[in-house]
Amino acid sequence: xxxxxxxxxxxxxxxxxxxxxxxxxxxxxxxxxxxxxxxxxxxxxxxxxxxxxxxxxxxxxxxxxxxxxxxxxxxxxxxxxxxxxxxxxxxxxxxxxxxxxxxxxxxxxxxxxxxxxxxxxxxxxxxxxxxxxxxxxxxxxxxxxxxxxxxxxxxxxxxxxxxxxxxxxxxxxxxxxxxxxxxxxxxxxxxxxxxxxxxxxxxxxxxxxxxxxxxxxxxxxxxxxxxxxxxxxxxxxxxxxxxxxxxxxxxxxxxxxxxxxxxxxxxxxxxxxxxxxxxxxxxxxxxxxxxxxxxxxxxxxxxxxxxxxxxxxxxxxxxxxxxxxxxxxxxxxxxxxxxxxxxxxxxxxxxxxxxxxxxxxxxxxxxxxxxxxxxxxxxxxxxxxxxxxxxxxxxxxxxxxxx
Numbered sequence: 001x002x003x004x005x006x007x008x009x010x011x012x013x014x015x016x017x018x019x020x021x022x023x024x025x026x027x028x029x030x031x032x033x034x035x036x037x038x039x040x041x042x043x044x045x046x047x048x049x050x051x052x053x054x055x056x057x058x059x060x061x062x063x064x065x066x067x068x069x070x071x072x073x074x075x076x077x078x079x080x081x082x083x084x085x086x087x088x089x090x091x092x093x094x095x096x097x098x099x100x101x102x103x104x105x106x107x108x109x110x111x112x113x114x115x116x117x118x119x120x121x122x123x124x125x126x127x128x129x130x131x132x133x134x135x136x137x138x139x140x141x142x143x144x145x146x147x148x149x150x151x152x153x154x155x156x157x158x159x160x161x162x163x164x165x166x167x168x169x170x171x172x173x174x175x176x177x178x179x180x181x182x183x184x185x186x187x188x189x190x191x192x193x194x195x196x197x198x199x200x201x202x203x204x205x206x207x208x209x210x211x212x213x214x215x216x217x218x219x220x221x222x223x224x225x226x227x228x229x230x231x232x233x234x235x236x237x238x239x240x241x242x243x244x245x246x247x248x249x250x251x252x253x254x255x256x257x258x259x260x261x262x263x264x265x266x267x268x269x270x271x272x273x274x275x276x277x278x279x280x281x282x283x284x285x286x287x288x289x290x291x292x293x294x295x296x297x298x299x300x301x302x303x304x305x306x307x308x309x310x311x312x313x314x315x316x317x318x319x320x321x322x323x324x325x326x327x328x329x330x331x332x333x334x335x336x337x338x339x340x341x342x343x344x345x346x347x348x349x350x351x352x353x354x355x356x357x358x359x360x361x362x363x364x365x366x367x368x369x370x371x372x373x374x375x376x377x378x379x380x381x382x383x384x385x386x387x388x389x390x391x392x393x394x395x396x397x398x399x400x401x402x403x
Contacts, residue, residue: 048167056162056171059084059114059124062105063158064175064395071102072126074177074390076154078136084124086115093119113163122161129155129174139176139398140227151227151382153177153389155398174399177389181273182341183265184359186235186257187250187379191264192364193238194257196246200350200375202257204231204250207357209382213319213337214355216376217247228381232258238367246370250379264363267307268325268343271361272388280306282392283325289313294320294338297392301327309345309363317352322391339380340387350375358383 062084066072072082082100085092089103104111104124115124129137131149140152147155153176161170187204188194196202201216206226215223224230233248234240234257242248248256265271269279286301290313302311311328320338329346335353343361350371357380362368370377 048164049169051164052162052167052169053171054162055112055114055164056160056169058112059160059162060158060171060173062114063124063126063160066102066105067126067156067175068395070390072100072156074154074386076128076136076386078128078130078134080127082126083119084115084126085117086111086113087117091117095119114160122163124161125159127157129157140179153179153385159403170403172401172403173397175395175397177393178396179385180388180393182381182384182388183271183273184231184341184361184379184381184384185261186232186359187377188233188360188362188368188370189235189264190362190364190368191237192362193259193367194234194236194240195367195369196234196240196242196248196257197244197369198246198371198373198375199244200246200371200377202233202246202248202370202375202377204233204256204379206230207378207380207383209339209357209380209386211357211378211380211383213357214376215378216355220378226379226381231379232256233377233379234258235261237261237264265361268361271341271343283323286327290315293318294324295322295391297323297388299325299327307345309365311346322387339383341384358387 066084077098079098080100081098082102083095084102084104086104088108092101092103095101104115106112116122131137135149136154137147137149138152138154139147143151156175158173158175159170161168187202203220205220205224206228207220207223208225211223230250233250236259238259240257240259242255250256267276267279269276272279274282283297283299286299286304288302290300291298300311300313307327309328311326313326313328314331314333315336317334317336322340324338324342326344326346329349330344331349331351332354333352338356338358340358342356345363347365348362348368351373353374354371355376357378359379360377
């Protein structure tokens with residue numbers, strides 16, 4: 001009797017133990033499944049986050065490309081906002097007076113989700129960085145602090161939002177147009193003598209890039225706010241004379257010029273802090289005729305022989321901007337204005353009304369007569385940098401962060 005009872009107890013214990021084992025196995029299986037599902041969800045979320053980040057990076061890349069080609073201009077309007085919509089050309093929303101609305105440049109049917117089709121906070125955006133007073137902030141690596149409102153390259157702020165499912169990554173990058181290491185000796189530098197004559201005005205004080213065209217004489221003074229120290233009005237390896245109603249300003253003042261100098265440029269590359277090879281790669285193929293208007297970086301040459309100074313080119317009016325390298329003589333007739341840097345291997349002849357904001361370098365063959373007509377030549381470090389960066393600059397990032 002006792003034996004049967006004992007057997008029954010042992011069977012009951014075994015059954016309970018078996019049930020407990022099954023329960024434990026069931027719980028372990030459930031926990032394992034939950035862990036696998038959780039890891040799957042985490043892995044999927046992590047993958048989407050990475051994809052959203054890559055998408056936002058692609059948005060930054062399009063904005064930089066549109067800046068580089070000038071679709072988004074460096075117009076120094078502190079209120080400018082450029083928006084790139086995920087929409088086709090012709091379907092871009094109409095925005096405000098200071099806004100620039102662009103259709104995405106992505107291939108049709110392959111749009112990444114880094115912008116929207118309608119206005120809102122998630123549209124790919126580019127604007128200037130400004131201070132509390134609404135003044136554009138600039139970056140100048142030679143100053144402390146580097147970021148200030150005085151001199152340097154204007155800072156663009158790009159905001160791109162990448163979507164992948166419900167995952168969102170928002171990036172902000174600040175970029176500038178890389179400054180040039182410009183070496184200008186005077187408003188007018190020449191490797192021959194200079195005869196300042198006629199009704200010419202040559203000033204080596206650093207003028208703001210905003211100086212209105214035609215400004216000269218006493219009207220220049222309010223615009224002498226450039227960030228660099230003043231230079232001589234004229235610089236020459238030969239003799240400088242001044243006659244007629246001409247005026248030269250800049251240290252030493254008077255006379256506003258220096259003569260019998262040494263160290264003229266071996267070529268235009270030295271004026272830009274480049275090697276000879278870098279310059280000719282940068283300036284591009286030579287042109288046999290004058291681009292009109294000369295807005296850009298141009299190399300004028302009659303025969304493709306670098307630096308022989310045998311060409312002959314002329315402008316008969318209009319407005320130019322950028323860098324003009326003339327491998328030969330340059331004649332200016334009519335009413336011609338220019339902002340930027342002009343480098344002439346031959347002689348210059350000014351017969352009409354000429355006004356330049358920036359700088360002019362003339363290697364020359366004979367004494368320069370400045371001028372038969374009326375010439376206003378004002379040094380401006382900002383105008384040179386703005387023109388070179390606008391037409392021949394590259395973009396570099398100075399900061400990157402995730403919002």
